Amino acid sequence: MTKSSRRTILANAAATAAASAVPQVFAQAQPAAAVSGLPAGAKLGFYEKGNVRIRYAEIGSGFPLLATPGGGLNSCIAVWARAVINIPEDFKNDFRVITMDQRNATGGESSGPVPVDDPWGAFADDQLGVMDHLGINKFAFFGNCIGGPFAMKLMERAPQRIAAAILSQPVGHKPSKPDYMYDAGKTVWAKELRERRPEVSMETIEAYLHNLYRLRPDFVYSVSRDFARSCQTSMLVLPDDVDAHPLEASIAVASLCPNAEITVFPWKDPPELKARTINRARTFLKRYQTA
Template sequence: MPFCQNGDVRIRYEEIGSGFPLLVTPGSGLNSRVSNWPTAVINAMEEFKHDFRCITMDQRNANGGDSAGPVPVENAWDAFADDQLGLMDHLGIGEFFYMGYCIGGCFASKLLQRAPQRVVAAVFCQTVGHRPEDPDVMVRHSRQNWLADFRARRPEVSAETIEKYLHSLWRVQPDFLYSVPREFIGNCRTPILVLPDDTPSHPLPTSIDVASLAPNAEITVFPWREPPELKARTIDRVRTFLKSHIPMCSAVQRSSASRRFTRHVPAPIRKAAS
């Protein structure tokens, strides 16, 4: 399994396929990791491997993953963005698509803020979002599903550090996507496709707000997971959306490369009759 080392952060990643790069991160909150793909609502690594160069990663300090690094007590969303952009730098990738599930909606918005010239288009799949009627839902989710296993693996990290980390993630900006303000999304011109959900940690209003605020956003029907035919059409819509935004220079380069490396077989030479 390949790794990317950036200072004291070590990121495990995988890639499959070819074409324009697509960075995809699975859900499961702070346990976003490569091994989650087989049970994901859409296994992006399998669905899109024939269309794009699909890249995925274990997020920093996810339980069950192989990525590790310091626990940031401030600007935690920027730390995740540093890891994701650092991986793209490691792979020599400039521009790319991004598709994020669950917590990946927060990752997506921070990447769009940090690197608008690099993220060509983004897909928000079942994004995490703030619930005013249950403001600590993500703090509770993190404590229930991440904290105990993390403390068992990293007992040197103090309780104070962890509380500051959760505060930075879920309480510094207790609204909307947590990682960016509404004003940013309202001025973000990057093409966005939203696949909504409605669970305690994936509020439907957040998906609707993203689609309503972003000038170049689209949104799928909801619900879209059933029946299978509708889910298949939704997957095709993601594929079509991304392909429609491949930069022209990249498309021309790939077409040129295809022509350049196509083997030319000359016609057999016939001897003239004597």
């Protein structure tokens, strides 16, 4: 081997080692345009704790608003591109919007163990961990779809930190289709997860889905009705009426929670009504922002 060839090989090896040693630096520098669902100017980063790694994004300035996209267990940033309300885009001029890929969501870059023992609590821990990582104590919350159960668990776990919350088209239990969410998790999310992580057994996944959707087969799954009756956080509910987002769940939240409001239903059409509903949500959150 010539000296020049040896130098070339060593240089290539050093470059490869350097690139593999700093994957997070490249991920954080990723332009927002490369991430579906995010407007230009958004900043990306990662929060890590132990073997949990959560990708988050933020855009805008002002009072912090943590916004979780829909998609069920596949709640990830890319979902905003097809959401009924694209919070990072529509609210970026009013709030400091923080959003994230939920743990183990297909299409996202967040990962961690499958937390069988306390699945809703683990989601809350991830969300609060991101806000702690960013140095944010008090914030408003917007939860779409599965964000409804997320919102209620956050209000139970850290009521002093949630200034106000919006539950948009919240996931909830539908008595006529009691296993709808369990079955959807098993046939869609679980299949995709096992393709990425075959070491996670179906036994573990079934126990996880059971504790998400069958342990408390009522209301919004993540908290009890007794908690809802005691919850003092101000909230606004934007109802829906499909199998995953039954109208009964939205009405129950609005009826049980003493400081809850609810919009008209349906509200997505015509466009003028949808625009007024979005403006009402914006005004509602601004009412509760603090310095």
